[in-house]
Amino acid sequence: MQTLEQLKAGGLKGAKKLKLACGLTQFPPEILDLADTLELLDLSGNRLTQLPQEFARLRHLKIAFFSDNDFTEFPAVLGQCPQLEMIGFKACKINQITEGALPPLTRWLILTNNQITQLPASIGNCARMQKLMLAGNKLTQLPPEMANCRNLELLRISANELTALPDWLFTLPRLSWLAISGNPCTQHGQVVADLPEVPWSELLLEEELGQGASGIISKAQLKTSSSVSRPVAVKVFKGEVTSDGLPEDEMQACMAAGAHPNLVPVLGKITHHPEQKQGLVLELIPKDYQILGITPSFASCTRDVYPQGTAFLLQEVITIATGIASVAAHLHARGILHGDLYAHNTLVNGTGHALFGDFGAATIYDKADQELASRLERIEVRAFGCLLEDLLEHLAPHEKNQETGLAFHQLKEACLHPQVLERPAFETILAAISQHILA
Template sequence: MHTLEQLRDGSLAGAVRLRLSCGLTEFPPEIFDLADTLEILDLSGNALSRLPDALPRLTRLRILFCSSNDFTVLPAMLGACPQLTMIGFKSNRIKEVPATALPAALRWLILTDNRITALPASIGRCTQLQKLMLAGNELRALPEALAACTALELLRIAANALTTLPAWLLAMPRLAWLAYAGNPCSAADEAAARAGAQPAPIDWQQLQLAQRLGEGASGVIYQGQWRQAGSAAADAVRAVAVKLFKGAITSDGLPACELAACIGAGGHPHLIAVLGEVTGHPAGAQGLVMDLIDPAFHNLAGPPSMDSCTRDIYRPGQRFTLATLLRLAGAVAAAAAHLHSRGILHGDLYGHNILHTDDGEALLGDFGAASQFACQGAQAGALQRLEVRAFGVLLGELIERCEGAPGTDDVIEPLAQLRQDCVQDKAAARPLFEDIARRIAQADQAWQLRICSCR
């Protein structure tokens, strides 16, 4: 965090990055003194309602954050900023997005938690757009011009007022990560799923929380003890994980939709088991009680960075044996097939949402972007093939990091072909998860035969 004093006394001369959060009501003109070097400007957490028309003078500006301010209109001059590729105006009061506000070079647009009712058709000019975050607005429809954004890979439109998911959206060539829960178009499916799910109620008084295990956008996870009702025996106390939801809109959607999807997913060897739903919390918070995961499990990857945009970050030098790759890929494909059979689109099928052991055991977690749908019909198949592309990206990342043994081309090549089939632009031609799991099992069988023949 920087200060106005540093900006004004010249000590930030030559800065590439500037972050100011100090109750600003006006844009500090001294920022223009950094025009020759400034690339990242973060003015989040102030009281700004406008930006100067001269903002394009910051000719090197690539990334602009103005979240948690008082904007009611997305500033129109943003479209004239020559190198601006990432814009974040989360949690303002924006109602209007002018046609001129979207730069042609835009890759990442964050307008989560505003009051936007419509997007301009000019968004179709943003042909490099990869990531579009619109959860928590009042959108009634998506502009058909968005179909021209053929590079779009991640779309968050949960908690809006959408009455339909257009067919052209689900056929977009690179769309792989979609969240749309909490809209009128999904309300009936969500209601049916809730009616069919009967989670065990676990009273808050039966739980004792210990250390915090982690925190995400939607909630906080604690390690805890669960004493089953009516028993004082020590063996009736079970170590568990407890997730308490924050209750506010997240970048992915509504915590209540996440909770419903977790419960609706049911049991599967490659999902984290849900033991019950928290009831009787003194503050009315919603929560889940889940299996406590063995500490041998760790995240497969880190989330995307500002530069990678839609691609996870793996540890430098991270490698997988072929046996580990096959086990990982097979587990994730099986989990995804199970979810789709129950009408659940995970929406965030990424390495950073997969817990794994070094030998390839895997658990798919984080349902914050999950959406529910009717299991039958053309839309179900289209949603599955959309998520298949996300799996193909993941499989490619694993193959890139695989330590292939000499003479294993007959195993690697079918996996590489599977990856290509999953990410092809023609969405309708992609395989379904059951076929994917079968093809991975065949590759695994070939590998096992190879091992046996070498003994």
């Protein structure tokens, strides 16, 4: 991270990236001296409340982060930045976005955990919008002009005050990853199966295994008797609104998912945590399982990335695709929209067996509403189509023209159909794999 002293002394001349977190209450005017080169500006973690009109001089700026500041209004001057396409204002105090404030080239907008009650109609001018993060606000509806955002692929509107989902939402041809839990329109009184209780005192935490937006996962020992214990994984939720939604909704969905060969088994829920936090005890994943893909980059926006040289054998693709389609069918049969069907949420071993996880964006929906159920499932089918497309793009060269590989390409195209209800259901996908592709 650079320093304010470096900036004021002119030591950052020619910089393309600038990150300052030093308790700023005013926008440093020296940043404008970087107008000819600056492409990424990160002023997160300060105490800013506004930006100057001269900010528009940053004509090469593409990415701007202002999370964890004290803004109450989305700065209208950003709408005058000609190249700005990725904007982050997570966990500020924004309650107002004026018309025209959103740059027309915006494709990735993060407004998680604010106090926004209404979106401007001009958001419909953001034709390039691909990723829109709005969880944890006070929205009661979405403007109909958003129907013009035909490139929207990932939408997070969990933990708002939406009483209904607009019909146009299900006409967006590229929408693939949707999170809608924690709204009045998703509260339908469904009873979720409970889990065995595991007192915190019976767990001995060891090393941390990973940390996500919603919680921390650690290896632990679970006491099974006075002298015997077994290794497990423990996820303790942070209790805060995440970019996907509320931790309690994730926990409910994880419990409601039940058992499946391609899901990490959930052993119980934690009780009597010293800080009253919620958590789950999970089966410890064997070390031979590796993450299938890497989370999207700034450039890829909504699509996972893969290490250079990644190549899958056709049999691996078949096994992975079968496992993920099977677990997705299982979840939707239980009325669960996962909302984050991605390679980076999938672990695979040497045989291609997949374990699917991370229910942070999941929604439990009303299966009795058959029209809604069909629409939500087929939005998720497009996410599966994107995963299948990734796998096929990284298929080993000598297997790309095999008849089975070509059949997989046809299945992928069916999953990516621009008309939502023209896509196959997951049970149909499974049947296609077993009856035609594997025949």
